[in-house]
Amino acid sequence: MNTVSERKKQVINTAEQLFSQRGYLATSVRDLAQALGMEASSLYSHVKSKEDLLWTIADRSAAEFFRRVRPIAQENTQSKEKLTQMIVVHTSVIAENIDAAAVFLREWKHLSEPRLSEFTLKRTEYEKIFRKVIREGVEENLFRHYDYGFSARTILSAINWTHTWYLPDGELTATQIGENLAEFLLNGLIRNF
Amino acid sequence: MNTVSERKKQVINTAEQLFSQRGYLATSVRDLAQALGMEASSLYSHVKSKEDLLWTIADRSAAEFFRRVRPIAQENTQSKEKLTQMIVVHTSVIAENIDAAAVFLREWKHLSEPRLSEFTLKRTEYEKIFRKVIREGVEENLFRHYDYGFSARTILSAINWTHTWYLPDGELTATQIGENLAEFLLNGLIRNF
DNA sequence: ATATTTCCCTAACAAATGTTAGGTAGCACC
């Protein structure tokens, strides 16, 4: 019963694009309807409310990050390898779902309670995955020791911002960008001799 | 003739706070007026339009980043020292003007033309300051070579995100956070032996 | 053939939006 009709998928897709490009508040229900070639009220055959759409998009995007990144953190390999892979894959998730990711990263603030709290909780959960691997690396004496939250947030910030300039048809593939990011963040800008 | 009345300063200040906390579009003129203890229409004695407020805040914030960071880039010291200082000072500007910086970083998208273009131009200008110092470091064979835009954006993203979690009364001062960031970004997470 | 479901419509709603018009009370200055 959790199947989503084809038309509803189109609605969600279009919403992702518009929310991502213009922002959630700057996108009216009428804008969205027009982009779909229907009247505003017709949207309500597919969706309970505008905020429901925002929630759907944000929640799915969150789920995708968990689905792809968590398994890596649980592997039994070196923390350096794991963190590298996590950075690469996180970058890929952004690149492959660029609009949804933008909504996930920027528009979640417009959720109202209790979903807002639920969402921020998930975000913290996700950050913890990174913290844990970083802690492992520190305990192996491989990573420098900063506050774990600080390290995790710094890394995630650097990756997340790619959503503002990543071009699907640019020179670099998402994986290449991810690999560059991983190298940059793990080794720093300064060369070691 | 460029003096700003005391009351107008209060208006701008309050707008900074509200735009930063709730977002530009989510803050109505009536919200702002209420926070100032006046009626919505009274705001227009001080300000031409709501968007004018946004512009004022964003433009001033931009000016402050230029004013504080550009001189460092022009110093005649080692690129490593310069970049470190630029990271520290950029972090301080955010911390010292946390609301204005948040508006500068997140809400500028709601400017309309021609100011939108003017603003994005300034942003690119600012990024170039970082690019130049990074290029210097690469040419001195001190920094690793990535695309200069990539390096600049990665560094700036990591710093800029601090605006979401920086607490004026937290454990770390802005300068300490900046120094940590500089060390992290220049040396990487991995220890060198 | 009938019933149900899917998908969309027109029309309307109350509320909120940014902004303008026009006015008033208090103050400073000549």
Place this chain on the structure above:
DNA sequence: GGTGCTACCTAACATTTGTTAGGGAAATAT
């Protein structure tokens, strides 16, 4: 004592907002 300025007011405006009510046509299922 009049002039002008500052800082606010009430009232109203045209639009836009998200959403609901109620219905209709076409496809699908029974």
